[in-house]
Amino acid sequence: MIALENGWKDPAMSEQLKHETAEERNAELVIESLLTEDGVKVSSRESAEGLSSRGYGVSENGELMLTFYEALYLRGKEILEIRDGKTGEKLSFQDILKHFKSTDENAWVKYLIYRDLRSRGYVVREGFGLGIDFRLYKRGEYGEETARYMIFGIQEGQPVTLEELARAQMNVQSLKKKLVLAVVNRRGEVVYYSLSQLTLK
DSSP: OEEEEESOOOTTHHHHTSOSOHHHHTOOSOEEEEEOSSSEEEOOHHHHHHHHHTTOSEEETTEEEEOHHHHHHHHHTTOEEEEETTTOOEEOHHHHHHHHHHHOTTHHHHHHHHHHHHHTTOEEEEEEETTEEEEEEOTTTBTTBOOSEEEEEEETTOOOOHHHHHHHHHHHHHTTOEEEEEEEOTTSOEEEEEEEEOOOO
């Protein structure tokens, strides 16, 4: 069986709730990037290294490939300027979201969860399937420790079977991690539940 505990909080979350990191608040230079089929590419080596050190994207040959939700978050913060890789046209937040939705029906839910967790000071990395949308690192632990929490995201009213949750929970437990269910309600707010395995005697 699986037990849900409402209002999940990391013990250190009170410190994490101090909004975005200083680097994001003080970002003065707008980073240029290009929209591709696979994500958003940052070609400037300096910008790529700066973003990578803060837990964004995947480095490839001195360039950085951002997921669509990372790009949306940075675009919303006005840290990133995104142009169409084919036309060179400057793209808006809505343009990127539309492209993201064409590749992932849960695009908006993933973005809302990603934005909420990042705004709490966490480093958020891509999940690995089986319903695990994100891996979560506390500030200062990314690059030093493995992720402690795995995030399973759903939208309020979206059906999820117990089998799906149990499979995700077993997978996460086998990795000695904690599973957190992130539910996006109709107002776009995110509520977190910790999941634990119950053993009946």
